[in-house]
Amino acid sequence: MKAVLSLYPLALVLAAWELAARAGWVDPLFLPSLTAALQSMLANAGMLASDAGMSLMRAFTGLFIGASAGLTVGMLMARYRVIDSFVDPLIAAIFPTPKLALFPLLMVWLGLGEASKIGLVAITAFFPVAINTYAGMRNVDKFLIWNARSKGANAFQLLMQVMLPAALPFIFTGFRVATSFSFLLVVAAEMLSANGGLGYRILYSQRSFDSETMYAAILLVATLGFAVDRLIGLLGRKLLAWQDTAVR
Numbered sequence: 617m618k619a620v621l622s623l624y625p626l627a628l629v630l631a632a633w634e635l636a637a638r639a640g641w642v643d644p645l646f647l648p649s650l651t652a653a654l655q656s657m658l659a660n661a662g663m664l665a666s667d668a669g670m671s672l673m674r675a676f677t678g679l680f681i682g683a684s685a686g687l688t689v690g691m692l693m694a695r696y697r698v699i700d701s702f703v704d705p706l707i708a709a710i711f712p713t714p715k716l717a718l719f720p721l722l723m724v725w726l727g728l729g730e731a732s733k734i735g736l737v738a739i740t741a742f743f744p745v746a747i748n749t750y751a752g753m754r755n756v757d758k759f760l761i762w763n764a765r766s767k768g769a770n771a772f773q774l775l776m777q778v779m780l781p782a783a784l785p786f787i788f789t790g791f792r793v794a795t796s797f798s799f800l801l802v803v804a805a806e807m808l809s810a811n812g813g814l815g816y817r818i819l820y821s822q823r824s825f826d827s828e829t830m831y832a833a834i835l836l837v838a839t840l841g842f843a844v845d846r847l848i849g850l851l852g853r854k855l856l857a858w859q860d861t862a863v864r
Contacts, residue, residue: 648828653835656828663817664836670813672840674730675802678737683794686742687787690749694783695775700750707743715740715797716804723809733805740801741794745787752786753779788852795848799841 630650636642637649644652657664693700715736722732722739756779764778780787806815814837821830 645825645827648831652828653831656826657832657835660829660832664814664833667812667814667817667833668836668840670810671802671806671815671837674733674805674813675737675798678734678802679741679795679798681734682738682741682798683745683791685738686745686747686790686794687749689742690746690787691753691775691780693746693750694753694779695771707746711743711747715801719805719808728809733802733810736805737798737801740797744793744797745790748786748790748793749783752783755786756782785856788856792845792848792852795844796841799837799844803837 633647634650637644637647637652689699689703693703718739719732719736722735726732726735760778760782761774764774769778802813803815803818806813807819810816814833817833818830818837821827821833
């Protein structure tokens with residue numbers, strides 16, 4: 617019940633949307649009512665479900681690739697100074713660059729198909745995971761490391777059984793940020809170059825003046841993003857319950 621009540625800001629926004637449309641304060645071409653958008657969602661359920669499947673496939677494939685690479689690189693940077701000194705300037709130079717600006721290059725290198733879109737999401741997901749993994753492992757309590765070494769732990773055991781578990785709250789935070797970025801970038805990429813997906817559907821509907829379907833697709837993007845974020849938060853609370861710094 618508490619979780620449901622905490623959603624009242626969303627309910628207020630949706631109610632204001634419906635009221636503004638019903639009262640005629642805004643042209644329906646620019647802002648159809650919430651009920652009209654929901655009716656369009658139901659009427660086009662098959663099409664929107666197909667688009668959502670494409671978007672989720674691209675987002676989660678890119679997220680898996682980028683997060684895996686980020687976790688590996690972050691761990692190596694934290695463990696080996698030579699890798700840290702080599703990779704850190706590259707991250708500092710590339711991370712501030714808007715990732716969408718790289719999409720034309722990816723289309724040239726990887727083509728106009730799925731690879732360029734997945735590649736954009738993977739690049740986007742890489743940085744928050746790598747940076748948070750590095751920060752988490754560098755901030756592991758030195759007492760834990762000394763204690764493990766005194767008990768004969770080798771380098772691999774120290775990394776996998778001491779540093780990695782202790783850094784999990786940082787890593788999980790990076791993963792949560794990467795997931796949000798993945799949804800943002802996959803929709804943007806689909807608006808630029810795609811024949812399917814929620815981003816494509818939003819832009820196509822806007823160009824064909826089908827505002828109900830456009831808002832239905834936007835609602836679906838928001839709903840999926842919200843649901844995934846809440847599921848990740850729940851997973852974090854379960855997995856990191858033993859950590860004082862677990863995600864709340």
